[in-house]
Amino acid sequence: MKAGIIGIGRYLPPKIVTNFDLEKILDTSDEWIVSMTGIKERRIADESIETSYMSFEAAKEAIQDAGLTPEDIDLILVSTVTPDCAFPSVACMVQEQLGATRAAAMDVSAACSGFIYGIVTANLFIESGAYKNVLVIGADKLSKLINWNDRNTAVLFGDGAGAVVLSRVDNSRGVLSYELGADGTGGKALYIDESIIMNGREVFKFAVRQMGESSLNVVEKAGLNKEDVDFLIPHQANIRIMEASRERLSLPVEKMSMTVDKFGNTSAASIPLSLYEEVKNGKIKEDDVIVMVGFGGGLTWGAVALKWGH
Numbered sequence: 001m002k003a004g005i006i007g008i009g010r011y012l013p014p015k016i017v018t019n020f021d022l023e024k025i026l027d028t029s030d031e032w033i034v035s036m037t038g039i040k041e042r043r044i045a046d047e048s049i050e051t052s053y054m055s056f057e058a059a060k061e062a063i064q065d066a067g068l069t070p071e072d073i074d075l076i077l078v079s080t081v082t083p084d085c086a087f088p089s090v091a092c093m094v095q096e097q098l099g100a101t102r103a104a105a106m107d108v109s110a111a112c113s114g115f116i117y118g119i120v121t122a123n124l125f126i127e128s129g130a131y132k133n134v135l136v137i138g139a140d141k142l143s144k145l146i147n148w149n150d151r152n153t154a155v156l157f158g159d160g161a162g163a164v165v166l167s168r169v170d171n172s173r174g175v176l177s178y179e180l181g182a183d184g185t186g187g188k189a190l191y192i193d194e195s196i197i198m199n200g201r202e203v204f205k206f207a208v209r210q211m212g213e214s215s216l217n218v219v220e221k222a223g224l225n226k227e228d229v230d231f232l233i234p235h236q237a238n239i240r241i242m243e244a245s246r247e248r249l250s251l252p253v254e255k256m257s258m259t260v261d262k263f264g265n266t267s268a269a270s271i272p273l274s275l276y277e278e279v280k281n282g283k284i285k286e287d288d289v290i291v292m293v294g295f296g297g298g299l300t301w302g303a304v305a306l307k308w309g310h
């Protein structure tokens, strides 16, 4: 039994904060931010917009896109490191708001790799025959953990949510292979102590190496060659890190998703937000082989190779 994506949705807070806005509150410049990260602007959620709200809005669209109703959902996984509160989980809040009365619900914590961890978990529940329809949401409101006086981190992040419904699909499509990993010894490279603390150089070196390796590993595990990959959806943290993984797969520029310029690093939401763009603008088509790859705090990483369609 194969699991594939049959519906997708997203939510972006309306407020846009540009690099020029940040120039007014920080010792930084649009030129530095664009050349070092590729980010031009990001969405920032107001106080009233919590992770559960963004998750719910994205989930509603994904379920509708899948042609299902909330009662069809068997399991809700919300990948987030910014839950509204310690408990109940965001997944339980979303379950209530959707009226997904049959669904089990839990959050997944793997920082920016969270969406990949969620997809792999959903895939295994479906492949085993335990569940039919699993809702996976990647949502984060990192703006509430940003120290707005720290130019090293304040310029990097944005808020948002992306959601997909995974279900049983035709045997030739769906998840082809995956890889998950963690290295707790790197925990201090990126962590929360009231606000986000990051050793940018450390994270950069790790990300460049791991994104490339994981992308190649899932292609190999799927029994494919680099030439078989139609589209790359990397975690949108920094254009220079994304470029390194694209080069490892020898893909042309137009075959890699790039939304970091508009949304910044949205943590667990970044991969589904990018996937949404490329599916809706027709760049990802039926039977395309896509590789989604991410890294994040933990340190954690993960990749999935998937044949699009159902």
Ligand code: ACO
Pocket: 027, 028, 029, 032, 033, 036, 037, 111, 112, 113, 151, 152, 155, 156, 190, 198, 199, 200, 201, 203, 204, 207, 237, 238, 265, 267, 295, 296, 297
């Ligand atoms: N504006 C202007 N100057 C700045 C800024 C800023 N926003 N931030 C740092 N600088 C300055 C520094 O002070 C330093 O100045 P100095 O040379 O006078 O001391 C100079 O720019 C270089 O700073 P570095 O931090 O050494 O720059 P680096 O080349 O490492 O680039 C960056 C910084 C872009 C953050 C890079 O390290 C990076 O992208 N790292 C990965 C970060 C990342 O992806 N984090 C997300 C992790 S995903 C997750 O799970 C949340």
